[in-house]
Amino acid sequence: IEEDDKVLVEVQKTPFEEEKELVSPSLHLAIGVGIDVAVVEALMVLLVMQQILAKSKRDLQGTEQYYSSAVLADPADGEIISQYAKVVWELHHDQDKAMSYFERAVQATAEDSHILTAYANFLWQTEEDEEEDGAAQDHIQAPLFLGTMTAANV
Helix, strand or coil: CCHHHCEEEEEEEECCEEEEEEECHHHHHHHHCCCCHHHHHHHHHHHHHHHHHHHCHHHHHHHHHHHHHHHHHCCCCHHHHHHHHHHHHHHHCCHHHHHHHHHHHHHHCCCCHHHHHHHHHHHHHHHHHHHHHHHHHHHHHHHHHHHHHHHHHC
16 A cells, blocks of 8 residues: 555554554554454455465465465464465365364464364365265276176176
8 A cells, every 4th residue: 555545543542642643544444443453454464365365376386385485484373374284285185284284273373263264174175085085986896896796607
């Protein structure tokens, strides 16, 4: 956001002290309803990260590289680790590696419901994949078994 786009608002630092500062219009709205600026800024960072992921669905390798660097830069950020785990799963279907990163994300921020939801969704997807693989194996084995029986009966 450019300096021209910002508006001057009065921010109440304590019950007896007010200060004027330039903030973006979206932060101005948030301040007006009493939301802490730091919380709004953190939410905006997460939104930007999600937009990067959404825009780069076509370029998962680039997204993987971005999140890999972000995890190295801040290894305690559960949200970044969780996003990286999602990319690893989508790009490589490497269940062990994705599971490892999801577990790190949960350990980093166990109270974050978004991370817990992403982890639960991953577990659900991997369980479905295992069930589909098992069903496919059943279909493969049945004709072989019947074919063996027919050959033995001849």
